[in-house]
Amino acid sequence: MNLSALAFPELLDLKKQVEQRINDIQAQEKTKAMQQIRELAKTYGLSVEEVLAKASGASRKPVEAKYANPANSEQTWSGRGRKPVWVQEYLDSGKTLESLEIGK
Structure with a gap:
């Protein structure tokens, strides 16, 4: 054709x-x-x-949070995937990711 x-x-x-x-x-x-x-x-x-x-991985356990927002402990992040806004704002203020680690 x-x-x-x-x-x-x-x-x-x-x-x-x-x-x-x-x-x-x-x-x-x-x-x-x-x-x-x-x-x-x-x-x-x-x-x-x-x-x-x-x-679908329905039997997978959720990943535990590795980081927590010091201003609001209910906001946590596992360290996987895209950084939450509060993490990026914290890093932009000149602080380190290590200082957000839970248990430190």
């Missing part, structure tokens, strides 16, 4: 048809995947809910 030979309205129509076909195939693939997941879970004597709970 020579796309450069198509007019703008024809290209828009083609785009619409392609998007619809992609959506149809995606829905079919999702259905097949769900069937495979159910069959595999059944083979091993698991429910889909059990598989999803284990896969």
